[in-house]
Amino acid sequence: MKNNPFVSIVLALGLLAGLSSCRSEFEQIRTSGDSKRIYDSAMAYYNAGEYTKAQSLLELSVSNFRGMKEAEDIYFKYAYSYYYLQNYILASYYFSNFSQTYSTSSLKEEADFMSAYSNYLLSPTFRLDQTYTQKAIDEFQLFVNTYPFSERVTECNRLMDELRKKQEKKVFESGKLYFDIRQYQAAIQTFDNLLKDYPDTSNPDEVRYFIVKSAYQFAINSIIQRKEERFRETISKAELFLKKYPNSDFTPEVKAIVADTEKQIKQLEDVRYQN
Secondary structure (H helix, E strand, O other): OOOOHHHHHHHHHHHHHHHHHOOOHHHHHHOOOOHHHHHHHHHHHHHOOOHHHHHHHHHHHHHHOOOOOOHHHHHHHHHHHHHHOOOHHHHHHHHHHHHHHOOOOOOHHHHHHHHHHHHHHHOOOOOOOOHHHHHHHHHHHHHHHHOOOOOOHHHHHHHHHHHHHHHHHHHHHHHHHHHHOOOHHHHHHHHHHHHHHOOOOOOHHHHHHHHHHHHHHHHHOOOHHHHHHHHHHHHHHHHHHHHHOOOOOOHHHHHHHHHHHHHHHHHHHHHHHHO
């Protein structure tokens, strides 16, 4: 039996009608073009914690209410919807954009903090790239400078300390890695930079211990013409360590390095004398 084109068209139209009638309430609201209904529903979804649906409707409302009194609250909630959905990159972007767009808003302080805090949440383990860590630190510092009397300043300082410790740990582990792969000059430079950049480090004796140890190994593995010079540099670094940390857990090993280094220098002097 041949297909009847008329019957096929009727069936197709019926199917489309059925699908249309089965559209979800959310889709009906989203495509309604009724700005008030979209706005009211966006607020209802937002307050109910249905942030994916709220975000879609808030995005429409941002355009529908541009220039109106509701626009500020809509945009603020729109930024928060990304935060609640854990899309912190866009959350930071929209909080920052809110702050610039509504520069006189009473919500500006919170937006500035949330932009920084979103970047804080993006900060990864110390082993990974620390771009977001530094970005969060910069934004928290700007917040403290902009709102020195804010009740959030204490929290900002605490979070900055936490992030800086993460950065410090990354530098420390980088120095140890250079030491482990026998890149002793790079290890010395890395540990020296750590002491300059983080003068309040919690383990300065361990950092200087690795500087001494790296200098010693650098001298040991140098060509004969450079050995004595580098052994003397090792002695200088070791003496500084012993002066600063006479009772450190690393002091006995540093003293042993000094003893062996002096022995090595004596041998080099004897060889030079004989020649």
